Amino acid sequence: MAAPERPAQAPTSSQAPASPPPPASPVGAHGEPVKDTGLVRSLTHRQTTMIGLGSALGTGLFLGSGSAISAAGPAVIISYAIGAVLVAVIAVLLGEMSAAHPVQGSFGAIAHRYLGPWAGFVTRWTYWFSAVVVIGTEVVASALYIRWWWPGVPMSAAILAIATLVLAVNIINVKAFGTTEFWLSAIKVTALGAFILCAAFLVFFGLPDHEATGFAHLTDDGGFVPHGPKSVWIAMSVVMFAYAGFEVVAIASAEATDPQRSIRTAMRQLAWRLSVFYVLAITLVVALIPWQSLAAGDGSVEASPFVRVFSDIGVPAAATLTNLVVLVAAVSAANAHLYGASRLLHSLGDDGLAPAPLARLTSRGVPANALAASTLGIAAAALLAFYDVAGIFGILMSIALFAVLLVWLLILASYVAFRRHRDAHPEEFTGFSIPGGSRLALVAGAGVLAVAATAIEVPDMRQAAGVGLTFTVVLLGCYALTVFRRSRRT
Template identity: 90%
Template sequence: MTAPERPSQGPASPPASTATSTPAAASTATSPPGANGEPTKATGLVRSLTPRQTTMIGLGSALGTGLFLGSGSAISAAGPAVIVSYAIGAVLVAVIAVLLGEMSAAHPVQGSFGAVAHTYLGPWAGFVTRWMYWFSAVVVIGTEVVASALYIRWWWPGVPMSAAILAVAAVVLAVNVINVKSFGTTEFWLSTIKVTALCAFILCAAFLVFFGLPDTGATGFAHLTDDGGFMPEGAKSVWIAMSVVMFAYAGFEVVAIASAEATDPQRSIRTAMRQLAWRLSVFYVLAITLVVALIPWRRLAAGDGSVEASPFVRVFSDIGVPAAATLTNVVVLIAAVSAANAHLYGASRLLHSLGDDGLAPAPLARLTSRGVPANALAASTLGIAAAALLAFYDIGGIFGILMSIALFAVLLVWLLILASYIAFRRHRDTHPEDFTGFSVPGGGKLAVVAGVGVLAVAATAVEVPDMRQAAGIGLAFTAVLLGCYALTSVRRARRT
């Protein structure tokens, strides 16, 4: 591990010169917000995201189709005990989010956790973290856009798949290419709709559990134990279900990426990460608990992932809401578009930082007059094009391989974030005069515990075939990235 440079104090420090000669210098450069949303002097990115928008960006990327449609597979693995899996996942993600928030508030720079990894772990870590996260985000963007197209075709089956994909892609790209303020406003309202719909679901489901309807009695919590007990598949199933559960939480990292364009980085990140941690915990754990309480878990496990099979559709149907599937299709469509929107933002910003640090082609570092990394944005839409081709030709095997790499990438990025935090915290504890802002009590120990938790999730590869495939392909992909970094380092050394 390389010795970190003396970190800047965050937004309170004077602007660093743009004429940095090394990636480490670029990574640690911070500047105060530009007046009236002007580009920051160090990066050219525009600081115009408010604390409310920053929080909603995190919710937008994390609350996706994984909750609304994908929870059935987790229920299938663990039965009612999936509640424990979601609770453990919520605690693990909350710890990572708060620790990441502390680091991001201290270093609200372009490249976010990738730039911090560069500073505290070494250039190789910054390279691997950013490229790995970018690739996973690009794959997720593609899957969310394809999912959106499928939801549209649920209403209008005659619409060509390619046309539906292009329509959604055009909307998402337009929102991101205008300026960061446009993106923040759009994502705020999309996420608000999702959160409102989820809150409405929780209230309706709770009413059915405790009071019932005139012609249907209250279900209570009998379904949690009346079909094989609370853990029908055994205690081990809670661990196995984590392989599905944890990826439903992925996406909150976009909040840290947004710190470079936040109006008040320290306040925005501190507020956003704390609110994100408890909101995700409440939404996921409470929603899943109510779903399993209302409907026998084997019925939920039998779902095939279609709109009609969604646990949320089943609950709305039990309530007697007309056109329950249509209502849920609206919600999952908004969820998918919102997630694609947020991930495209995060992917483009990390790719821009790689270009700015000389670790990717130089054109990717260019910004428009509005402070938007248009080239990095265009490159990040490759996932949409790839997903469209794969969907058009129905090449399911290749798509599964790409998703396996994306799943592995999430765990590796989390581990690198935690490793960066441990190094960052050691430096902060020995040089407190270099830092301002909040500090998490016992943060170093929490990072170690969280790291063990992430490794435990990765260890499900022993039992889960999909995770085993993800680990094998992901490790090979990581080796390729390290090889690319070595070649890049050699080329740069020859130039100097």
């Protein structure tokens, strides 16, 4: 029997799904010994938690918030609060599943077990696609932050510099990635906490040459909901992108030293930390700067609303520091998403659902080929930037969001099937369980569908839906072809 610390491997798509195995089982779904995947369990509990924050606290908050404020005005606070609740539910449900099955392939392998091989195939490939796009988005944002200081730097050169840095961190080994991501995340979490304290001081007390703003800006310029209640829903098309990325914690469980403990606490901490950080930060930003002023920069994202908070009140040094922090945030998010994308692509190759070279590991346990393939988003972003395609950020963000919404739906569907099996066979499972989890999954699923429905009103989301649905159809076709070719061999 294999050692207990080895992650259970999902069966390949040529095998019919059988009844799910006990959690963290040392054998596969059909009782076969699990082969050594080569991944190294060296991520500590603290690193796993910070990886989740690193992937979620990025461009969506620091740069994309300008578009959300433009869409809903001060009422964007409601959009972020709703998003926080929705993501908290998905996070804790995913945490329950991942703690029970800390396997290579994470939620993709779990979807394979509980929904069928097609679901595992689509989930992993779709998440890889969304992560690759997010990597490109974060790198573009990093380049924009650099150009805030040096406008003369070519966009393509700035993108290349950031891409080289991120790839170098990931190619060494997982321990180097975990250490780097821990400190990058710690910097931006600390800085965001400091920003919240400083902004709150300006709101309530002000400075000698700058009066306290209070919360008058929340109701000036057309009231709290200047564009009507519908705008709260429309803004969700931007807001939810800010929360995407917490899933990397589940992916990291296959390389965590104590996966059950790490997943259980990391997901719970992520749920409340993201809620506090996002809602408080956006509330203070809108309280300090009139929302119409923040929205005026929509379409020209050369500066983050967080940077403008300080530059508009005449504190240029603080604005420079804030721009440095949001640059670190974007690099950190790109770093974490590249890790997550490469691990899912490696698991697909290991299961025979992607080209075999993608399953190869270096002597340090790094899937170098999968890493290289996952940089396609950076290459695409650089190409778009080279040809000066207008609205690069908005296009990439919408495509990534639509893909991740589909992944969330599959995660929630997997949870319903997982919970049904867990309730029927409680003796197979240990660890925490979410009361009323199945009902929460259905409510969260309705919320995800409501966000996807913004494609009716938002042109970028409509374009993203076309790309996303086409990609999904192609994936299903590829899966059918894979099954057909395997059946011909047998």
